[in-house]
Amino acid sequence: MTIDIASIRADTPACNALVHFNNAGAALSPACVTEAVIEHLRLEQRIGGYEAASAAEDAIANFYRAFARMLHCNSTEIAFAENATHAWNNVFMAIDFAAGDRILTGQSEYVSNYLSLLHLARRRGVIVEVIPNTADGLLDVEKLQAAIRDDVKLIAITHVPSQCGVIHPAAEVGRIARAHDILYLLDACQSAGQLALDVRTLDCDMLTGTGRKFLRGPRGTGFLYVRQESLSRLEPAWVDLHSANWLAPNDYSLRSDARRFENWECFVAGKIGLGVAVDYALNIGLSAIETRVAMLACQLREALGSLPGVQVHEHGQKLSGIVTFSKQGVAASQMQAQLQGLGINSSVTRTDNSQLDLVQRGLADLNRASVHYYNTDSEISRFSEAVASI
Ligand SMILES: Cc1ncc(COP(=O)(O)O)c(C=O)c1O
Structure with missing residues (x-):
């Protein structure tokens, strides 16, 4: 094409x-993205924010459909986030880490992700291990394989680093994670919108990204993919009336889809705009x-x-x-x-x-x-x- x-x-x-x-x-x-955001803001101004959200129900639902098409997953496996860092931390903090658990990451891991790993190591005593890159700058998959033991709780890597033009072998990492039943969190912030992504071949449990970069969406938007089968291994660190249902004075249940990682209030116009941006990219191919x-x-x-x-x-x-x-x-x-x-x-x-x-x-x-x-x-x-x- x-x-x-x-x-x-x-x-x-x-x-x-x-x-x-x-x-x-x-x-x-693209102009259609900016127009979609402005149009929704104008609607909010004209009829009220809650009323505008009701009127734009389909455009909001399109956000989930568009990402499901782009990533080759179900729309129930998609959540909106205000940026990639929120998306990443929301799932990272949902993993039940204990002192001594090992987390394997890469030499090109995004700065904020790595700071969160260090923060958890300091707070909870998890062990962060950095898998080096090969001489050509790619994550050394053999060294990753050699580092796998029963105490590895998570593999977290960045697909396309922000500080260098390589593309890490994310699907090979996925195969290793799956073979050992280790949770795999892929930062696709720089790859979404410039590479054709397929979560089935990447074999990740969680994938995060932002709207404003190669997806050409509005600022203040991001997204999260969580594999349906992996949801039971992830307990949100915090909940609200959107991510959980209050069943009785002392009882609640979590949402059964990836939106357990959303919260109720969000940048609705941006969410609509990001859905339009993903459609635009999909139309080009x-x-x-x-x-x-x-x-x-x-x-x-x-x-x-x-x-x-x-x-x-x-x-x-x-x-x-x-x-x-x-x-x-x-x-x-x-x-x-x-x-x-x-x-x-x-x-x-x-x-x-x-x-x-x-x-x-x-x-x-x-x-x-x-x-x-x-x-x-x-x-x-x-x-x-x-x-x-x-
Ligand atoms: C690889 C990577 N991951 C995560 C982020 C964080 O994205 P955000 O600023 O949307 O939280 C960035 C931002 O530059 C990035 O390049």
């Missing part, structure tokens, strides 16, 4: 005004998106790698839309600021958020350029010419 780039860019008004290579931070939303993002990122790596004094920091066959680079004599923050002055958005990946990865690889702060399918060859040329000129 080919992507009609002209029409996609026409749906994305900011494409004409700037070069947006910060899709791993927050992508540009996630395999087509994956192919185009990989192609553009490869072009960008080649263009940057050919510039004098510029080093690209990831190598390998299968890389994501995230490209990290540095230019000799130019601090990452200075490069980012000067690019922005030229109408080009990018970001900086910082060592203090990447103690296990950048610091251990002996790297300083890096520039990060992240492309999406709506970017073009000519934007890549403009970007690399700008980097050359700075």
Whole structure:
């Protein structure tokens, strides 16, 4: 399937005004997403928030249907979250950890997830073990396999790291977790919307993500997948009148679906908008998106790698839309600021958020350029010419 780039860019008004290579931070939303959010806010203004939610029942239900189609699961296995961090912590804190339980994670684990692991180690005495990456930056699956023992309660890894352009072998990790009946929590925050995801092949129990990145949804939105069969192993750390039913003065029951990890009040307009964003991606086709993002990122790596004094920091066959680079004599923050002055958005990946990865690889702060399918060859040329000129 080919992507009609002209029409996609026409749906994305900011494409004409700037070069947006910060899709791993927050992508540009298509107009239909922004319109859906504004339309619901206007409805709330006109008829009242609760009344608007009733009127928009189908658009709200679409959030669950859209994610179920995207992830190849049942809509009862999907929950809304206000961001990926909430989604991740809500399921992480639902696991019945005891002192001495081991948690296996990766060298590229997202900073906030890793801080939560450390926090639980401090509070409850769980043991966090980091599985190193191989020389090409991928989680070492053999070392993971070798670390499996009866005391491993959870494997938690990040699919596509935020600080580097690799794609970790999430499905191979899933096979190991399933073979040993270990809970597997996959952070798909940077992969959702740029890779075709299928929870059946990833074989994860829980998968989390955010709306604003490659899914092109509104800020303040996120999602969670929980495999139906795994729900009985997860007790929410806290409940409310939405996640639980109050049966009698001293009795309650938990919701029987993934929405036991939601709470009642939420950003309804954002939830509707994120459903529209997922539909938009599905209409284009996630395999087509994956192919185009990989192609553009490869072009960008080649263009940057050919510039004098510029080093690209990831190598390998299968890389994501995230490209990290540095230019000799130019601090990452200075490069980012000067690019922005030229109408080009990018970001900086910082060592203090990447103690296990950048610091251990002996790297300083890096520039990060992240492309999406709506970017073009000519934007890549403009970007690399700008980097050359700075
Ligand atoms: C890999 C990864 N996981 C989790 C997060 C956290 O997402 P959120 O800010 O929506 O909580 C990020 C954000 O950059 C990320 O890159």
